[in-house]
Amino acid sequence: MNQIKSHPGEKLIFVVDDDEYFNNLLTAMVVKICERNNISAQVLSFETGRACMAKLELGPSLLLLDFYLDTRNDITATAYDLLEDIHQQVPETYILLISQQEDWTLFKDDLIALGANEFLHKDRELEARLEPIIESVLSTPKA
Amino acid sequence: LTAGSSEKEKKAIEAAGMDDLLLKPFSQAGLMKILGKYVQVKGDEQVDHSGTAPDLTDLMELANGDASFVVNMLQIFLKNSKQDLSGLHEAFTGRDFQKIKGLAHKMIPPCRHLGFEAVVEELKLLENVAEEKNESSVQESVKRISSLLESLYPEIEKELRKLTPSQASSNI
Numbered sequence: 579m580n581q582i583k584s585h586p587g588e589k590l591i592f593v594v595d596d597d598e599y600f601n602n603l604l605t606a607m608v609v610k611i612c613e614r615n616n617i618s619a620q621v622l623s624f625e626t627g628r629a630c631m632a633k634l635e636l637g638p639s640l641l642l643l644d645f646y647l648d649t650r651n652d653i654t655a656t657a658y659d660l661l662e663d664i665h666q667q668v669p670e671t672y673i674l675l676i677s678q679q680e681d682w683t684l685f686k687d688d689l690i691a692l693g694a695n696e697f698l699h700k701d702r703e704l705e706a707r708l709e710p711i712i713e714s715v716l717s718t719p720k721a
Numbered sequence: 722l723t724a725g726s727s728e729k730e731k732k733a734i735e736a737a738g739m740d741d742l743l744l745k746p747f748s749q750a751g752l753m754k755i756l757g758k759y760v761q762v763k764g765d766e767q768v769d770h771s772g773t774a775p776d777l778t779d780l781m782e783l784a785n786g787d788a789s790f791v792v793n794m795l796q797i798f799l800k801n802s803k804q805d806l807s808g809l810h811e812a813f814t815g816r817d818f819q820k821i822k823g824l825a826h827k828m829i830p831p832c833r834h835l836g837f838e839a840v841v842e843e844l845k846l847l848e849n850v851a852e853e854k855n856e857s858s859v860q861e862s863v864k865r866i867s868s869l870l871e872s873l874y875p876e877i878e879k880e881l882r883k884l885t886p887s888q889a890s891s892n893i
Contacts, residue, residue, distance in 0.1 A: 599797050599831040606783050606790065646826060678830045700830040702779070 589619040589716045590637065594630045594660075595644035595676070600700060601625055604642055604676070607705050608712065615709075617716045627660045634667050640715050641668075643694075645677030658692065665693025672715045674708075676700060754839060754869075774876045776836025788884050795881055798831050799874060806870055809863050821859060822851040835877075840869050 591608055595601040605623045612619040622638070624630040630641075641664065645657045657675055664673065673693055675682075678700040682689075686697065698707050734742050743755050777791060784790035805828050812820040825847040832840045843866050850858035 597827055597830065598801055599794065599834075602794060602797060603783070603834065610783060610785070646823075678826070678833075701833070705783075 587618055589617065589639045591619050591621045591712075591716075592630060592633070592638040592641040593621060593623045594625075594627065594642065595623075596625050596646075597644070598625065600644070607708060608642070611705070611709050611712050612716070615713050615717070617712070619716060630660070631663065631667075634664060637668055638671050640672045640674065640712065642674050642676055645675050657689070657694075661689065661692040661694060669693075672696075674698060674711060676704070751839065773837065773839070773873065775873070775880060777880065778836075779834060792881060792884050795877055795884075798835065799877055799881075802828065802831070802870060803874070806867060809866065813859060813863050816856070818851045818854045818859065821863070822848050825851060837869075837873060840866060840873070843869060 591612075593601060593604045593608060595604055601623050605621050608619075608621050611617075612621075619639075622633060622636075624633070643657050643660065643664075657677075661673065661675075664671065672695045674696045675689060675694045676698045682697045689697070696711055698704060698711075731742060741755055741758065743751060775795070780791045780794055805824050808824050809821060812818075812824060825844045829841055829844050832844065843862060847859065847862040847866060850862055
């Protein structure tokens with residue numbers, strides 16, 4: 579995990595995915611997109627919901643949340659279990675759900691009600707789709 | 722052979738008495754895999770799914786010239802994939818279909834990202850048959866995934882050696 583040091587104007591982004599490979603991948607994508615768009619941001623990665631909750635008070639601007647989280651546990655917990663807690667604690671945070679779920683339609687309304695803002699798939703289009711979202715959520719209007 | 726592609730069509734075709742089907746356009750590896758299911762290769766009790774090299778295009782682009790990023794990602798893939806694979810076997814021994822389904826689901830994105838499409842297709846199939854608790858299909862599917870992945874690991878290790886020529890000996 580990156581060190582936590584705050585710079586004025588620096589945005590905070592959380593990546594929460596229990597799959598080590600995809601967690602690293604997402605983190606690298608987000609860092610690259612921020613660099614490309616001159617967005618000053620710090621990315622913190624978490625492999626469990628618990629670890630993420632412990633740092634939530636830092637108030638991330640954007641949170642990328644894996645839909646099937648904590649699959650290593652006996653009970654398959656999903657974002658349902660975390661989403662509401664996160665949204666209540668940091669209602670300003672933009673929550674982006676990411677999954678390899680092919681079809682969100684069955685869940686979308688429920689998840690939006692719980693606080694999700696947008697949905698993406700773990701596919702080859704991910705980086706391209708991620709970029710405009712990061713841009714619009716994190717770009718600070720020139721003062 | 723058909724260009725039709727849905728799971729429903731596949732089921733209909735199998736119900737009509739066909740043993741298998743191959744969708745067009747198909748790859749050499751895809752054809753080999755299906756042939757291998759029905760043709761006993763002489764002098765080789767295991768069907769040889771000749772390994773496909775990982776597609777590193779995405780990783781390389783993301784790495785921005787930093788080879789250590791690619792190395793790290795491939796090492797993570799190897800470690801976790803092997804862990805998940807033995808998890809699959811274990812879960813099958815315990816007939817824990819829910820666990821099998823969860824593992825298969827989790828294994829898909831990294832495999833897809835590295836271009837291991839044959840494994841992805843097989844993992845999707847495993848998700849379905851695990852959901853149906855179809856014991857014999859699950860067993861066969863786990864076996865095929867096992868054999869596919871085992872053939873991919875040496876290819877990944879080969880890439881790793883290419884990426885870390887100087888560290889190859891010191892890392893062991």
